[in-house]
Amino acid sequence: MPELPEVEVVRAGLAPAVTGARVAAVDVLDARSLKRHDAASGAFEALVTGATIEAAVRRGKFLWLPMHTDAAPGPRALVGHLGMSGQLLLRTPDHPGDDRHARIRLHLEHPEHGELRVDFVDQRIFGSMAVDRLVPTVDGEVAGFSAGVSGDWARSIPTQVSHIARDPLDPAFAEAAFLDAFARRASGVKRALLDQGLVSGIGNIYADEALWSARLHPEQPAASVSRRRAGELLAAGREVLQKALAEGGTSFDAQYVNVNGASGYFAHSLNAYGRTGRPCPRCGTPIVREPFMNRSSHRCPRCQRLRMRRAAR
Numbered sequence: 001m002p003e004l005p006e007v008e009v010v011r012a013g014l015a016p017a018v019t020g021a022r023v024a025a026v027d028v029l030d031a032r033s034l035k036r037h038d039a040a041s042g043a044f045e046a047l048v049t050g051a052t053i054e055a056a057v058r059r060g061k062f063l064w065l066p067m068h069t070d071a072a073p074g075p076r077a078l079v080g081h082l083g084m085s086g087q088l089l090l091r092t093p094d095h096p097g098d099d100r101h102a103r104i105r106l107h108l109e110h111p112e113h114g115e116l117r118v119d120f121v122d123q124r125i126f127g128s129m130a131v132d133r134l135v136p137t138v139d140g141e142v143a144g145f146s147a148g149v150s151g152d153w154a155r156s157i158p159t160q161v162s163h164i165a166r167d168p169l170d171p172a173f174a175e176a177a178f179l180d181a182f183a184r185r186a187s188g189v190k191r192a193l194l195d196q197g198l199v200s201g202i203g204n205i206y207a208d209e210a211l212w213s214a215r216l217h218p219e220q221p222a223a224s225v226s227r228r229r230a231g232e233l234l235a236a237g238r239e240v241l242q243k244a245l246a247e248g249g250t251s252f253d254a255q256y257v258n259v260n261g262a263s264g265y266f267a268h269s270l271n272a273y274g275r276t277g278r279p280c281p282r283c284g285t286p287i288v289r290e291p292f293m294n295r296s297s298h299r300c301p302r303c304q305r306l307r308m309r310r311a312a313r
Contacts, residue, residue: 002082004167004201005244007061008145010088015056015146017090017116018065021108023051024115033103033122036081036160037130047071047131048078048106054153059144059170060200062161063088066134066153075134077158080120086127091117104129132158141172167201168238169245175234182230185222189233190297192222202237205273206244208298210237212272217306218290218297224308243269272298 002010026045028034037044051069057077058064064077080088093107093115104120120129134156137143143157144166166173178199185192192198193207202210211218213236216225225233247269271281276289280300290297 002086003061003203003206004169004241005206005248007058007063007082007201008245009248010082011056011058011063011145013090014063014065014088014118017110017113018053018108018118019055020112021053021110021116023048023053023067023106024109025049025107027105027107028103029105030103030125032125033120033128034130036079036128038132041131041133042072044129044131047076051076051078053078053108054151055146057144057146057153059157059161060164060167060196061203062144062158062164062200064132064158064161066151066156072131075153075156076131077134077153079128079130079132079158079160081128083122083124083126083128085124086120086122089119089121091119093117095119130160132160135159135162138162139172139174144170164196165198165200167241168199168234169201169241173199175231178234179227179230182222182225183227187222188219189216189222189225190218190292193233193237199234199237201241204292204295204297205270206237206240208273209240209271211304212298212300213240215303217304218292218299219306221308272300274298 026048028045034044047069050071051067054066054068056063056065062079062081064079066075066077069076095117099119099121101121101123102119103122103125106118108116108118110116134153137155137157140155142154181198182192190207190211193202193210210233214233216233272287275287275298277286279285280287280303283300283302285300285302287298288301
C-alpha cells in the first residue's frame, strides 16, 4: 500500500498540472471506485465537471484537490485514496484509452499547459475518489502539504480525512502531544506507529525501517519505552520517510508508480523490510520475518530484542 513518500511523490507530480485547471469532463468507467462518495451530496460527475482545482494537498496517505464548483454550496475537495494499487497518472488528451484498470478519467483544461488528462487506475479497486466537504482544521493550522498555503482552502480539510493525525514531516506536527499519547499506549510500538489517529503516513514498510534504526522490537510495549527513546524512534521515522521521499518512494512491483509511470527506488536502501534471511547491515545477523496482524514484521533478532522491563521516565 502506498505510504507517505509514495503519496507525496504523486501529489508533487500532480500539483503543477492540476492547480488552476478546469475540469472539462469526467468519465466514470467503474462506479466501484466511487464507494466513498456520498451520492446524497450530488452526482460525482455533476459536482466535478466545470470545477476549478485550487491545489493538490496531502496529509499522511490521503490526497485531495480543493476545488471551486458552482454545483454545490460551500468549499469542496476531490479526495483520492490510492488503496493498495491505485495510481493517478498524467496523460496527454490523445493517450490511448484502452487501460482495462482505468476507473475514472478527468479531462482538464489548464491555462498554461493546455489540455491534460488524469487517469485514476486501480487494479484491485481498494482505492477511491470522492467529492467531500471541507471543514476547518481543529488546530487552525494549514491542513497539509500543498503547492501553496493561500486561499480559503488552506486551513480546511475533507471530512473523510479530518480524523487522520498529522504526519512527522508536517510543520504543524505536535511532537510533545505525540510523545504524551505514545507513553499511554499499552500496545506494541509498531501498532502505535501504524495507528493513523496517533501519527499518519507510516505503514508497514517504514515502521519496520524506523524500528530497525531505533533498535526496538515491534512488540515492545510503547508504555515501556522512555520518552528519550520514543523521541529517537520518531526521529528515525522522520529520517526514513525523508530518505524514501528523496528516492521517489518504494516500488516492489508495477502497482506503485509516480504520475509519469516511473517507479521509485528506495527498495534498494531498505535495511530490514523484505530482507528475510539476509544479513543485518549493522551486525550481520540474518533478518527474520514474523507474523504481525494480517501481515509481517521484519527485524534483526540481535539488534532488536524484546525488553519487557519498564524504562525509568
